[in-house]
Every structure is written in C-alpha cells, then in structure tokens.
Amino acid sequence: EVQLVESGGGWVQPGGSLRLSCAASGYSFSRYWMSWVRQAPGKGLEWVANIKLDGSEKYYVGSVKGRFTISRDNAKNSLYLQMGSLRAEDTAVYFCARFTSGGALGSYWGQGTLVTVSS
Amino acid sequence: DIQMTQSPSSLSASVGDRVTITCRASQGIRNDLGWYQQKPGKAPQRLIYAASSLQSGVPSRFSGSGSGTDFTLTISSLQPEDFATYYCLQHNTYPWTFGQGTKVEIK
Numbered sequence: 393e394v395q396l397v398e399s400g401g402g403w404v405q406p407g408g409s410l411r412l413s414c415a416a417s418g419y420s421f422s423r424y425w426m427s428w429v430r431q432a433p434g435k436g437l438e439w440v441a442n443i444k445l446d447g448s449e450k451y452y453v454g455s456v457k458g459r460f461t462i463s464r465d466n467a468k469n470s471l472y473l474q475m476g477s478l479r480a481e482d483t484a485v486y487f488c489a490r491f492t493s494g495g496a497l498g499s500y501w502g503q504g505t506l507v508t509v510s511s
Numbered sequence: 512d513i514q515m516t517q518s519p520s521s522l523s524a525s526v527g528d529r530v531t532i533t534c535r536a537s538q539g540i541r542n543d544l545g546w547y548q549q550k551p552g553k554a555p556q557r558l559i560y561a562a563s564s565l566q567s568g569v570p571s572r573f574s575g576s577g578s579g580t581d582f583t584l585t586i587s588s589l590q591p592e593d594f595a596t597y598y599c600l601q602h603n604t605y606p607w608t609f610g611q612g613t614k615v616e617i618k
Binding site (some may be wrong): 429436437438439442451452453454487489492494495496497498499501502503504 | 512543545547549554555556557560561566598600602605606607608609610611612
C-alpha cells in the first residue's frame with residue numbers, strides 16, 4: 393500500500409525557515425516524480441513544486457522561487473521542502489503527492505502538515 | 512502562467528441531480544487536465560485524468576470531456592457522498608495551476 397506521511401510543520405515567525413519531510417513507502421520511490429501542493433486555510437489548492445526521479449529537474453511556482461527548495465533522498469525514500477524567508481501568505485497545509493506513470497498527480501497524497509507563519 | 516477559470520464557485524443540488532462544472536484555460540493545454548475531489552480535512556482524490564479518462568475505482572457517474580481550452584466535469588446523478596469541493600488541474604505547462612474550486616452543497 394502506497395503511503396505518504398508528511399512531517400515538520402509548525403509555527404514559525406515571518407522571515408524564518410522550516411523544513412518539511414515526506415516519508416514514502418509501499419512503492420519504489422525512485423521511480424516517480426514527486427510534488428508539493430499547499431492549501432491556505434479555507435482556500436483552494438496551489439501547486440508548489442515538482443522534482444524529477446533523480447532530483448536533476450525541479451520546478452516551482454513563482455511565489456516561492458528563490459525561497460523554497462524541493463529535494464529528495466532516494467536512499468531514504470524521502471521528499472523534502474526547505475522553506476526560507478517565510479511570509480504570512482505561506483501559511484497553509486502542505487501536501488506531498490506522487491506522480492502517476494502518466495506524468496500527472498494521481499490519488500496518492502499525504503495527509504498534509506500545517507505551516508503557520510505568524511508573529 | 513496559464514489561468515484556469517473554474518465555474519461555478521459553488522452550487523446547491525439535490526441527490527439525483529445532474530451536475531456540470533467547467534474549467535476554461537487561458538491558453539490551449541491539449542488534454543493535460545485532471546479533476547480532483549476534496550472532502551473537508553482530507554487530501555484530494557483524482558477522479559478524471561487526461562481530461563476524459565475515468566480513474567480506476569471512481570464511479571461511472573463521473574465523466575469528463577473537453578480538449579484545448581474548455582473542459583467539463585459531469586456528475587450524472589449526484590449521490591450523498593459526492594458533496595465536496597472539486598478542482599481542475601492543468602499539467603501542460605509550468606507552473607501547474609488549479610482552478611479556484613467548486614463547492615457542491617446539499618440543496
């Protein structure tokens with residue numbers, strides 16, 4: 393059974409940093425692209441970043457470029473999101489999600505981890 | 512960036528109703544579109560991929576159509592478990608973009 397479990401969320405002050413992790417199990421992690429998607433409280437979904445199988449390609453939404461870094465450790469079956477220069481508008485539940493073999497997001501998502509940026 | 516304009520933002524419907532939700536892309540995205548259902552406090556689940564292909568395990572009352580810029584999600588006979596929020600997602604061009612969502616509520 394495919395499982396994705398996020399961790400690392402919490403409260404941080406504006407300008408601070410936080411690192412999210414996503415532990416994957418139940419499939420061959422290194423064979424799938426991975427994503428981060430976020431959802432601000434009471435708002436819609438926003439795609440944040442994608443990373444290729446070996447980490448050689450990374451893509452970001454414009455609002456996080458230069459502040460967030462997506463990475464992965466295939467030996468540890470883990471995905472990460474290093475978040476810096478955090479702003480109030482980064483407050484959201486952050487989901488990790490797995491691509492399908494067809495190259496899009498399917499139905500394998502984690503339960504999400506809440507990041508709150510506030511003074 | 513490609514804008515995905517989803518409508519309506521909310522609707523009220525009764526069990527058994529036919530429901531249609533639309534997404535319009537600001538430029539052509541071929542059929543690189545998925546539809547997702549999200550229930551409160553849960554992660555999204557994909558219903559439709561490649562604009563019109565039914566995800567395995569999803570009831571056949573859900574269907575998708577469209578290509579290029581105009582897309583539709585149809586629920587042929589609304590069931591109690593279908594009350595949720597629905598999103599389209601284009602994955603043709605980075606940055607990927609979701610529609611604003613459609614909340615389907617009980618009339």
